[in-house]
Amino acid sequence: MMLPDTGDRLIVMHPGKAVILGLAAVSLITGGLFAAWRLASGSPVAHTPRKADLVLIPGGNIQIGDNASQADERPAFRFAAPPVLFDRTPVTVAQFAAFVADTHYRTDAERFGEAGVFDHATDKWTLAKGADWRRPQGPEHPAAAANLPVTQVSWDDANDFCRAYGARLPTEFEWERAARLGQTPDGHVFVAGEPALWSNPVVVNVWQGLFPIFDAGTDGYKLTSPVGAFGYAPSGLSDMAGNVWEWTSSWYGAYDGRGGIKMHSSNERVQRGGSFLCDKDVCQGFRVTARSHSTPDTSLMHVGFRCVVDPARRKPRAGQVASTVTRQAG
Numbered sequence: 001m002m003l004p005d006t007g008d009r010l011i012v013m014h015p016g017k018a019v020i021l022g023l024a025a026v027s028l029i030t031g032g033l034f035a036a037w038r039l040a041s042g043s044p045v046a047h048t049p050r051k052a053d054l055v056l057i058p059g060g061n062i063q064i065g066d067n068a069s070q071a072d073e074r075p076a077f078r079f080a081a082p083p084v085l086f087d088r089t090p091v092t093v094a095q096f097a098a099f100v101a102d103t104h105y106r107t108d109a110e111r112f113g114e115a116g117v118f119d120h121a122t123d124k125w126t127l128a129k130g131a132d133w134r135r136p137q138g139p140e141h142p143a144a145a146a147n148l149p150v151t152q153v154s155w156d157d158a159n160d161f162c163r164a165y166g167a168r169l170p171t172e173f174e175w176e177r178a179a180r181l182g183q184t185p186d187g188h189v190f191v192a193g194e195p196a197l198w199s200n201p202v203v204v205n206v207w208q209g210l211f212p213i214f215d216a217g218t219d220g221y222k223l224t225s226p227v228g229a230f231g232y233a234p235s236g237l238s239d240m241a242g243n244v245w246e247w248t249s250s251w252y253g254a255y256d257g258r259g260g261i262k263m264h265s266s267n268e269r270v271q272r273g274g275s276f277l278c279d280k281d282v283c284q285g286f287r288v289t290a291r292s293h294s295t296p297d298t299s300l301m302h303v304g305f306r307c308v309v310d311p312a313r314r315k316p317r318a319g320q321v322a323s324t325v326t327r328q329a330g
């Protein structure tokens with residue numbers, strides 16, 4: 001388990017305070033036990049079809065990364081993206097509840113007994129006892145509504161969910177290819193160096209104000225928003241910028257410029273898309289090339305996921321292909 005340092009993007013391990021180090025050590029030990037449990041128990045298998053719409057994202061030769069942006073987004077390179085069926089929205093609380101009801105799955109946060117929550121009183125991330133996918137802010141807070149993206153799910157949980165339905169997590173390059181088809185209903189793609197669109201109507205769920213001091217919430221939400229609340233991009237997908245970061249299957253590391261990463265020993269997985277905590281000055285994680293990363297057992301209140309399916313390997317358990325999607329080519 002690792003917490004973000006400050007702001008929205010994940011940067012470092014727990015800070016070097018003795019009490020926190022002790023906490024990290026306990027987490028490391030219990031995390032190892034949980035990993036052994038996971039291997040011993042095997043992956044869950046869902047017995048009923050998933051209620052999810054899938055959208056075909058066409059293949060294409062595209063640019064990955066941005067030479068004008070953050071260090072870990074450079075160098076940019078070309079990537080031959082395969083066609084992939086994407087979940088139309090991030091996985092919802094209702095979809096995850098159906099999965100749990102079917103498989104009796106317990107998430108990492110539930111086994112740890114705690115998960116990462118951003119505390120606005122201290123402007124720091126903290127491990128909140130009892131926070132999980134049902135109550136992402138903690139047990140004293142309201143339960144998450146069924147139409148919100150599920151959060152407080154680790155990479156391991158997300159991977160187990162997708163595999164249970166014959167699906168998988170997207171690679172970060174597949175995710176970027178889909179996002180480059182449009183992140184907002186008007187087809188806007190957020191890139192480095194441009195002024196983000198903050199005027200009304202606000203088209204993404206992000207942070208409006210000086211992070212972490214003040215969020216005006218002029219987009220209508222200071223936490224997660226229902227999936228699709230801001231509409232669907234020309235790709236047919238919703239929530240590709242803001243709302244929640246989304247886990248990908250990719251290991252985190254510096255790009256090697258040839259379609260891989262330099263540090264194959266990385267123990268963190270990449271997240272894409274930014275979240276409701278992303279502002280235009282500090283985070284900018286809603287940019288199409290922005291990357292965040294966490295260890296696979298980390299659960300946070302602003303990180304969710306969506307699944308993908310290879311068209312040739314699609315199985316009935318994976319969901320239904322949406323047929324009414326308006327999509328731009330390229």
Ligand SMILES: [Ca+2]
Nearest residue numbers: 205206219221
């Ligand atoms: Ca917001």
